[in-house]
Amino acid sequence: MEQLLISTYESLVRPALFRMDAEEAHHLGQNLLKSMGWIFDLSGRILGVSGLCGAGAQTYATFSLAGTTMKNPVGLAAGFDKNGTLVDSLASLGFGFVEIGSVTAKPSSGNAKPRLFRLPQDQALINRLGLNGDGAEAVADRLKSCQFPIPVGLNIAKTNLPDLSMEKAAEDIAFSFKTLMHLPFAYVVINTSCPNTHEGALFAGEELELILRAVSELNQGRLPVFLKISPDSPESFLEALCKLSRQYEIRGFVIGNTTVSRQSLKTNPKLLETIGNGGLSGAPLYANTCRLVKHFASSKAGYQEIIACGGINSAQAVKEMLALGASAVELYSALVYKGPFLIYTILKELKKEGFFSNQGA
Ligand SMILES: Cc1cc2nc3c(=O)[nH]c(=O)nc-3n(C[C@H](O)[C@H](O)[C@H](O)COP(=O)(O)O)c2cc1C
Structure with a gap:
C-alpha cells in the first residue's frame, strides 16, 4: 500500500508539479494541504500508523524533545511554513512536531524571483528566498488563539536588512522573541545560519553573544532555546559556539541549515551556474x-539535545541519526521528492522493524 501511494505521487502528481515554477508549486502544495488534509489523515489510518502521530488516543510510544513529549521523532524543518499558516494541517502529514519560521521582526518580501530551484538528479533544492515572511507581529496575531495539534517549534532570524548588526541585530531578534514567547511553543530556534541574507551565515562571535544575551534575559529559562548551525561552519567556530551555548543555557542544536557548497553534485555545472x-x-x-x-x-553538554536536519529521507536515515545521538530529526526537501505520504511510510517502516516497541510507552 505504501509503495502504491509513493508511486502514484512519483508518476502522476510530481511530474505535474515539477512542470510548474518551484515556488508556485510550493504554494499549490500548501493550499492542497489546507483543503485536503483529511486525505492524508486517512492514509495514516489505512497504513495503520495513525497512533504514532497527531493527537490520537492510541499510544505506541513517546519521544521527548526538550521536555516535550511527542509521538514520533520526525519533524518538519523550518522554511515550509514560514508564517504559521499551516500548523493545523501539517499534523495530518504524520509529523511528530513541526517548526515554523523563520519569523523575522519586520515583514519582508525576500529576494527577487526566481529564487527556488529543483535539482532532480541530486534530489536537492537550491533556494535564496532571503527570509521572506509576514513578520513577528502578524504571526503572533495569527497564532494567538490556535490550539496546536502537535508540538510546534518557533524559528526566529534576524530581519534581512543590510545595516542590522551587533546591538541592532540583538534588538531585532529579541523583538521577535518577545512578541512570540507567550505562545505555547515546544522550543525556539535562533537561526544564525541562513546563507541567503546580505551577510550570509553568521559566524561573528561578538554579535552572536549579544543575541544570546538579549534572548536569555527575556527568556529567564522559560522556553528551551536551540541554535541552528550552518553545515559550512569552520571547526573553530563550532568549538566557540559549543562554549558560548553553555554560558547562555542553550538547550541544543539544529544541525543544520542549507549549504553554499556545490561539491559532488550530479547536476550539470552549467545549470548550477x-x-x-x-x-x-x-x-x-x-x-x-x-x-x-x-x-x-x-562535544555538547549532557543536558543539550540535537535535532538532526539535512538530507534525511528514509526510515533508515531516521534510525541512523538517532543512533548517532540526535533526539529527533527534521526534513523538508524529501517531501518535495517523495511526496506527502513520506512520513507515514517512514513510520510504517519503523513500526515494522519494531522501532517503536523499544521506546518507553
Ligand atoms: C525553500 C526552503 C526554505 C527554507 N527556509 C528556511 C528558513 O526560513 N529558516 C531556516 O532555519 N531554514 C530554512 N530552510 C532550511 C531547512 O529548514 C533545512 O535546514 C534544510 O533544507 C536541510 O534539510 P532538508 O535537506 O531536509 O531539506 C529552508 C529550506 C528550503 C528548501
Missing part, C-alpha cells in the same frame, strides 16, 4: 549531517 547563489538542501547534505551530528554528540 545559471541558477547562481543560494542554499543547497536535500540528499547531498546527508553525509555531512551525519558527520556534524556525531561531532556535536561528543
